[in-house]
Amino acid sequence: MANSKKTLVIVESPSKAKTIGKYLGSRYRVIASVGHVRDLPKSKLGIDVDQDFEPQYISIRGKGDLIKELKKEAKKASKVYLATDPDREGEAISWHLAYLLGIDPDSPCRIEFNEITKSKIKEAIKHPRPINQNLVDAQQARRVLDRLVGYQISPLLWRKVRKGLSAGRVQSAALKIICDREKEIRDFVPQEYWTISAEFEHDPDFSARLHSRNGKKLAIGSREENDTILKELESGTYTVSAINRKPRSKKPYAPFTTSTLQQEASNKLNFNTRKTMMIAQQLYEGVDAGKRGTIGLITYLRTDSVRISAEARTAAAGFIAEKYGEQYLGNNVFSNKKKDIQDAHEAIRPSIIDLEPDELKDQLSRDQYRLYRLIWNRFIASQMKPAQYDGMQVDIRNGEYLFRATGSKLLFDGYQKVYGGGNDEDRDRILPELAENEELKLQKVGGEQNFTQPPSRFTEASLVRELEDRDIGRPSTYAPIVGTLSERKYVKREKKTLVPTELGFIVTDLMEQYFHEIVDAGFTASMEDKLDDVEAKGTEWKSLIRDFYGPFKQELDKADEAIEKVVVEDKPTGEFCELCGRPLVIKAGRYGDFIACSGYPECRNTRPIVKTIGVKCPRCGKDIVEKRSRKGKIFYGCSGYPECDQSYWNKPVNKQCPKCGSLLVEKVSKGEKKLECSNKECDYKE
Template sequence: MYKSLVIVESPVKAKTINQYLGDNYIVKSSVGHIRDLSSNQSKKRKSTQNSYSKNYEKERLIQQMGIDPYKNWNFQYHILPGKEKIINELKNIANQVNRIYLATDLDREGEAIAWHLKEVIGGDSSKFVRVVFNEITQHAIDKAFQNIGQINMYRVYAQQARRFMDRIVGYMISPLLWKKICRGLSAGRVQSVALRIVVERENEIRNFIPKEYWKLNVILMSSEKKNITLEVTHYKNKKLILNSKAEVKEIIKKLKKQSFSITDQKNKILYRKPLAPFITSTLQQSSSLNLGFSVKKTMFLAQKLYEEGYITYMRTDSCFLSGNAIKKARNYIKNNYSIDFLPKKPNIYLNKKNSQEAHEAIRPTDVELTIINKNKIHADAIKLYQLIWKQFIACQMKPEKYQSITIKVVTDQFKLKSSRNITLFKGWTKIFKKTELIKYNISDFKIDNILFIEKIIPNQMFTKPSPRFNEASLVRELEKKGIGRPSTYASIITKIKDKGYLKVKQNKFYATKIGEVLITQLKKYFADLVDYNFTARMEKKLDQISSNKISWKNVLNMFFENFLRQFEQAKKPSEEGGMINNITILTDLHCSDCNKKMGIKTAITGVFLSCSGYNLTSKERCKNTINLIALNDIDLTKKNCINTKELKKKCEKCNTIMDSYLINKNLKIYICENSPICTIYYIEKGKFESPVYLSKKLYCDKCKCNMVLKIGKFGKFFICSNTVCKNTRKILPNGEISKPKLEPIPFPDIMCSKSNAWFVLREGISGIFFAANTFPKSRETRSPFIEELAQFKHLLPEKLHYLADAPKIDEEGNKVLVCFDKLNKTQYIASKKEGKFTGWSAFFIKNKWCIYNKS
């Protein structure tokens, strides 16, 4: 009984902390959560008259959820599969120590994990203490272990309340959606609200009618041959609004008759303050915009940086900075940027209302560490670290100073204006910008200077709808509406993408039809679930539970009472006011196989035509379907394509813009956006522009059978008509068909290092690689060396011979292996020495290998 046990969540975190604690501490990891609510399936019962009574269904649901909302929220937890070994090890060590430090993360989830660990390990409760730290450094660890505490049960209650609500919504609504709409659907307390944001933006864009307008710019010249460009802003003391080319011509005629001179010039000195240090949401947005990282990837990389001790805790909505951190930042600025960039007093940033946590903003733990060693951490993590470091230093620097110059020209009938900003002192922007200060002589133009027209530039423009959301703007919108917490944004966006409720094109979110149908139904029958204000208020209530201001069970009772009332109404038959079924809308088109009518069907894979004979008995059943190609998928920028005005056909019943699809080159169908609730559709005949992949007859590269177009959860693809073959080819974003995949090539002479298996050469999204032939039993993979490919060149297809002919070693004799350039989607080669890249690489350009040596 001489050592203490320290339990953290992550093995990497355990390894890092172990460096700072002495021999009297044993540091172990729980590897995340160890328990979750039970999800037991009810046992089968003999068929009796009352077997499926309401009480039985209620009992069955309670067993499945692991919570009983009817009996004071009794709950039942179970050990997560695969965690038994970890728990047994922790129990054994716990019996041999005199103190157990629960050092899980400092948010609600971390608090809940600490409580679960205490409950599962058991024993003397006085042995357990809670310890939290915002960064993994010697100073922070020492301070944390000098200020131990106990588990905050109110924060645990808040986490449980959120988990129970999410479990109720998921387990009660999902089966209803399967029955009423289609299998595979699910609803989430927060995810559905996020989806609603995207769907409503989609509807706004679809129903938007562009309006023409014009802007006029005039280039005026002084007698000294100096030019200045001004915008015409007013005509006869009213804001100038031009809606047609005819109006523009009339205004230009009148402009040419005017005489011009500068009537007013204003010079203002303005300051632009630095932005606050990163919190979770602003880090996610900045990472998306500046580095192109997804929210999920950003949080993954930030987690690694935190666990390795490079940054402070990455789940925070607090802008607070410790005095010690500010002092180090100010010293760094003074020593590296001079006293001119250092404000007299530190810059202090206020937290937003309802800020959940009291810990620090995201910052580097060591401000002197500007660049991380590439051998210690992934290159993308280094980029994220540099972004965090720059933001932290910048937030403690002086504001940017600039001069705002506004020049006005007023004539008898017109007002013209020109504005520009000139940077006088870079301030905090010096960290981000390397451009030199622009010199501008304000004496070039003076009041009463006579000016002459050199050129009039009319610009035709069209009003635009609000832009589609990307990850950064959706995070900003979620934060603005108070939906979810920054720590949950990554999981929210990932879930609605993985479920197929939205698709991503060129980093923009597009709502799918099934996503629109889901939100339409939820808005009608579960109004509170997708109501922005209701969801935001619930987040505030969870915060109040954390601070012991309200009872967690009272919050759950109010939520469940309201939810249950809506649920009971929704599950009634549609004729009794219940949720409307996702019906098949029969059309005038006939099935090519059985001549029965084809119907419009909406499923999780999209909108398609299905034979009405599908639901008949097995002997008469017809499974014929026709894929519909959304006209949005066609490149409308090409010449002789469909006119965009034709796409704006309106439903005669709903007066909303109809969705348009191609059936084939000669048939187009318009479907009301409110389908299947609205059954209006139109079929149009003609000759229509179609995507490249529709105009090609594709044969399977394996068995030479025809390949047919299908639309799946993750987009369009071709699949071999031979049911035994099942070969597939993807449709790329540009409409082209992907090249055939490389067939796995056995390399039995090249053995794995971690098992008795041998390697197989495979091709994935990151090029070719070696994988164990016993996958998934052995998951060993690695990049092939050039010498290996050269030795077995006879096994390779011709398209890979260029790799086999590449240099086998670099100038220093280091082995060369195959790498993949993600940006250009091409293979290249590089050398390694003692497991580390040397900086030597070569690229295959114009049929020859071009060597690039970084050193």
């Protein structure tokens, strides 16, 4: 009689279970653990410091019934395969599952795959392996280290500053980076400088910028100096002294890593890091692709590598040659900047190369489609030839002064046929045909006053880039870091930038004074390297914890004695409560600042901070003000609410639509601010 028992495959998410179950058929049972099943307890430290930092794992509360089901299914299965995500976190989940289900971790019980397609799943089933203890220990080391820092500094902050605060090994270093940037901005002193340009009559007309005087670059620091030079430039002749033509090529970008995907999705799609990862997870786990069935559209989304498999490069080459022509085929190989430990997975790419985004437009949500298109375009472009330009540089002399004009003409679009081509640097800058010693006719020459600008505040995208450049954190940590800083009120968002709050500065100053190494970017990066060595070299993870904990515990005890209670003052408004007469103050809330009575909790009077925008309501004539929805999204509504419920999602301006008379609103698209009619039935745009 044939064996009727099924093979059990355990994955992390229900959607992944559904996708994989369709691939494997009736002889397999695929169920989800729904993430971790065992973890450190939330209510206490959960690490026995006296017993060499032994973690005290417990089954996660609320998962008792699920664990019973897993045990039941494992008991009646002919074989059990653990198919959690192919990273440290996934390896640790498999290790915990093996413990609960009584599976020998050294047996061939673990399968992994970088993409959820039928062929890759079937291939993975054929090659099970033991659980990789180095990966597990690398995850344990991070978990224990982060728990020791977070669960011992956070209560200190509760006692000394305010309840609900937190500190973290990577989080605190990231906050210091944001605070340091804000200090740079505050301390910045603008420096005046002038730029001088000349416009010449030709076919077509063109301009050149003053470059040097007597072979030395010019730095014009005042109006007087600018006017003196302009007076000298009004006389004399302008002659072409040199023409240099040089071909220039622009190489395609590498396919996405986790951090570059987060950055580009922020810049091009206006996604925050959390949204990018959530949608990418959906694309990885599987979506209904119409006639092709349910498939995972992209490879694994947590990776630091730009490596592409030979199989994927071959498939891309065939697709490019057929769709765009052999002349576009680049077949490029990219190398990683970092060490091999981060090369466990390929770059993020489409699982099925010839599955174009537009084929799936009706099956995907708008955001899924946009992110998949971004990933697909970036990968295909990475395997195409560089764009080729004809570069031209013209030097124009007038006495001791040299002007310079640069231009370029696109000769071959290469990868820009698919990705890019929209930046200023990609556009043609056509200079006329000129000859050396040709005398030019000056139209006008003038100077423009400028001031040096302070460094920019961080956006989520630029913070991710900074953390990656400094080797702080890892791909999976970037999204939670930004979320935590915002939730703890350490930073607030102004448009797309991250601005540290007074509380953020207070916490950072305390951390820098008493836990300098925790917030030091160099120390945090070196600790990341040591943690990686647990995986790469098999370094004993507890020895790393021992070396860290001794000095840290001394700092902790010293800080507890030295830090006095810090009072975070609420900012007074200068107004008084209409209910009890006490002063009104500005408090920090979940969705931003608000006005409240200083007599809280006896008096609970609150009201929002009203920001007028200088526009009157077209219905009742009262002010339109900036508001926040319950979910924290900014919108604009009449200050006469609830009597008048006029509102707009986009910012109105003091200008009426010439077609229908409704207010125009500002709409930002691809970094450009445009005006359009607020009336949905009117198509007027400027």
